[in-house]
Amino acid sequence: MNSRAKGAVGEREWRDQLRNEGFTARRGQQFAGGPDSPDVICEELSGLHMEVKRVQNLNLDKACEQAERDSRGKPWIVASRKNNKPWKVTMSSETFFKLLREGIDGFNSK
Secondary structure (H helix, E strand, O other): OOHHHHHHHHHHHHHHHHHHOOOOEEEOOOOOOOOOOOOEEEHHHOOOEEEEEOOOOOOHHHHHHHHHHHHOOOOEEEEEOOOOOOOEEEEOHHHHHHHHHHOHHHHOOO
């Protein structure tokens, strides 16, 4: 499987993980396209940019730099998963502390 196809699989898996947790989510690239579109869009977390990585050897710094660049100033996360492993979520300390202070509603831009 090439990296683009594996990325699309990962985006669908993360979308499904969000849905299983009760969120409304869809893939971003298939609707908006372009480098500034998040990989997954979640209605309840519309103020949060989501970058999804489905790789065995993740360069976390590079993934975070991409998420920060593509987020255009919005809070961001990197959701990542290796084969046969659970999802992990990485965020900046700024996003982490915003989550602690404001809760999940702090990431809804509506």
